[in-house]
Amino acid sequence: MSGRLAGAGIVRDTVEAPDTAGTESSGPVSVTRFQDTVSMEILLKSLDSQYVHICGSCIVSDAAAIVRTADGWEIGGEAVERGPIARLDYFAGREITRLSLVNENLKRTDGLENCRA
Numbered sequence: 001m002s003g004r005l006a007g008a009g010i011v012r013d014t015v016e017a018p019d020t021a022g023t024e025s026s027g028p029v030s031v032t033r034f035q036d037t038v039s040m041e042i043l044l045k046s047l048d049s050q051y052v053h054i055c056g057s058c059i060v061s062d063a064a065a066i067v068r069t070a071d072g073w074e075i076g077g078e079a080v081e082r083g084p085i086a087r088l089d090y091f092a093g094r095e096i097t098r099l100s101l102v103n104e105n106l107k108r109t110d111g112l113e114n115c116r117a
Contacts, residue, residue: 009039015076017064030061031075037084044090052091055102056080063100073103088112 011033034040034057043059053063058075060066065075073080085104091112 009035010043011035013076015065017062018067029065029076031065032059033057034059040084041090044085047091047094050095051098052096053098053100053102054083054085054104055100056083056104058083066100066102 013031013033014028015031017027017029032043034043040057047059051061053060053066055066055073055075058080060075066080067074071079080103083104085101086106088106088109091099
């Protein structure tokens, strides 16, 4: 996976969604990796999509790119460590119709009621 630095602590890239259950790949998937908590907060505050898919420290444009393996979670064939998202208030007041949070540090769902659907 080769990416380019899109800002301090933010790397944007594109990967192919994997073939699943004999189906064809759904095509290229945008992946944005945040390197630290400040970068994560910047990205989460700037989200403007109704569909939000986050795994570890990656935001992806299609949840099909998030793959569960025997060893954990992968995106584009690369392992993804547990992410730093521990609360849901980042999504309050947004018009999110699909929210996928995989491999995060969530302990409660407080704040989810503040999302607009």
